[in-house]
Amino acid sequence: MIPTDIVTRARDRSIVDVALALGAAEGVKIDERGVACPGCGGTDRFSIDKAKNVFLCRHSGAGGDPIALVQHVHGLSFGDAIEMLTGEKALPAAARQPAPSDDDKNIWREKARLRAWKIWRNGAPIEPERGGHWVRDYFSLRAIPFPAWRIKALREVSSLAYWHRAKAGDDFRVIHSGPAMLAAITGPDGHFIGVHRTWLDFSRPNGKAAIADPAGDGILDAKKVEGSQKGGKIVLRDGADCHRLALGEGNETVLSWDSIRGAPDMALWVGVNIGNIAGKAAEQIPHPSLMLTDRIGRQRRQKVGGHEPDLTDTDCLQIPADDFEKLILLGDSDSDRFTTQAAMLRARNRFELTGHDAEIDWAPDGQDFNDVLKSLASRAASPPAAAGAPAGRAIGRDARSGLRPAAGEAA
Numbered sequence: 342m343i344p345t346d347i348v349t350r351a352r353d354r355s356i357v358d359v360a361l362a363l364g365a366a367e368g369v370k371i372d373e374r375g376v377a378c379p380g381c382g383g384t385d386r387f388s389i390d391k392a393k394n395v396f397l398c399r400h401s402g403a404g405g406d407p408i409a410l411v412q413h414v415h416g417l418s419f420g421d422a423i424e425m426l427t428g429e430k431a432l433p434a435a436a437r438q439p440a441p442s443d444d445d446k447n448i449w450r451e452k453a454r455l456r457a458w459k460i461w462r463n464g465a466p467i468e469p470e471r472g473g474h475w476v477r478d479y480f481s482l483r484a485i486p487f488p489a490w491r492i493k494a495l496r497e498v499s500s501l502a503y504w505h506r507a508k509a510g511d512d513f514r515v516i517h518s519g520p521a522m523l524a525a526i527t528g529p530d531g532h533f534i535g536v537h538r539t540w541l542d543f544s545r546p547n548g549k550a551a552i553a554d555p556a557g558d559g560i561l562d563a564k565k566v567e568g569s570q571k572g573g574k575i576v577l578r579d580g581a582d583c584h585r586l587a588l589g590e591g592n593e594t595v596l597s598w599d600s601i602r603g604a605p606d607m608a609l610w611v612g613v614n615i616g617n618i619a620g621k622a623a624e625q626i627p628h629p630s631l632m633l634t635d636r637i638g639r640q641r642r643q644k645v646g647g648h649e650p651d652l653t654d655t656d657c658l659q660i661p662a663d664d665f666e667k668l669i670l671l672g673d674s675d676s677d678r679f680t681t682q683a684a685m686l687r688a689r690n691r692f693e694l695t696g697h698d699a700e701i702d703w704a705p706d707g708q709d710f711n712d713v714l715k716s717l718a719s720r721a722a723s724p725p726a727a728a729g730a731p732a733g734r735a736i737g738r739d740a741r742s743g744l745r746p747a748a749g750e751a752a
């Protein structure tokens with residue numbers, strides 16, 4: 342029989358300290374954030390609850406106090422686990438390697454890629470003459486002229502499940518189903534690596550579904566990627582022999598920009614997210630106004646990635662210098678301007694350092710290129726200029742001159 346005070350002493354040890362001593366990643370300090378289990382590995386199956394001083398290993402179902410944790414990791418009896426927790430010696434880390442092996446990661450990645458491929462394979466053509474209508478109607482709502490060329494990287498589906506989990510440890514479940522636009526993400530070698538999905542709802546002004554977060558009052562992102570996006574791109578037009586490439590963050594931005602001032606032979610790529618386009622920063626810079634509150638309640642300036650790229654980052658989008666002489670990077674200004682600007686300058690610097698001639702084309706302050714296109718379309722549609730076709734390439738120089746970087750812009 343083990344004396345109660347000894348059991349209590351073992352049980353009262355901090356679950357954080359014990360988990361860290363046993364080899365859990367630092368990320369475990371954030372409640373409910375999944376990390377690899379120090380006992381049985383994986384990627385995000387292990388989490389703790391500091392207030393209750395307990396852990397949960399989702400994979401094995403093991404959970405409980407620090408004693409149970411030592412038992413799970415070292416396969417010890419209750420008594421031996423207590424001895425280890427209350428003994429003089431430091432807790433030994435797990436005998437097994439808790440971090441997922443490269444093999445595990447590759448298997449996990451390949452599974453995600455196959456799920457993505459299945460979604461993509463189930464997509465239907467977007468062209469009206471081949472039965473497509475969802476993407477056509479979506480583009481029409483966004484004032485984007487339906488592309489005159491065939492976009493092989495876009496498909497559509499009448500009903501696609503939106504899987505979501507409230508927090509690490511919960512099961513994924515379907516919280517929405519509806520029509521969606523699919524975009525194929527390809528890696529550096531041109532192979533399929535993931536699928537980008539945009540859930541649609543034509544009763545919404547922007548055509549994107551408003552999917553409520555079941556855990557709170559927020560709205561979830563109507564765009565999600567299955568599979569990988571790292572280093573990937575969506576090729577909206579391959580541009581054959583043009584040697585000029587326009588690169589933006591989203592399908593709508595790139596197609597809107599093309600409609601406003603693209604050239605028919607120019608390549609059009611979507612970089613999926615700005616981090617993928619800009620790559621990692623060599624240093625962080627303080628944001629002029631954004632503040633955050635740290636764990637002990639102090640107000641601090643938020644830091645964002647600076648202008649200089651970290652060229653050792655090879656996970657971001659790479660563009661072979663031989664393929665394109667000229668890059669035009671599309672800068673949308675509808676999100677936080679300072680952060681976006683820093684990322685776009687970093688992207689430009691990165692591409693210039695890797696042998697490109699790159700420039701940034703900024704949408705006017707507070708707008709993205711789709712906003713610009715929509716206002717041009719509505720102007721063209723209203724009398725007395727009602728005779729002209731909306732948008733398209735018939736836009737005059739005056740409209741174009743409105744598209745300039747903001748004052749003080751270094752671009």
Ligand SMILES: [Zn+2]
Nearest residue numbers: 378380381398
């Ligand atoms: Zn485990």
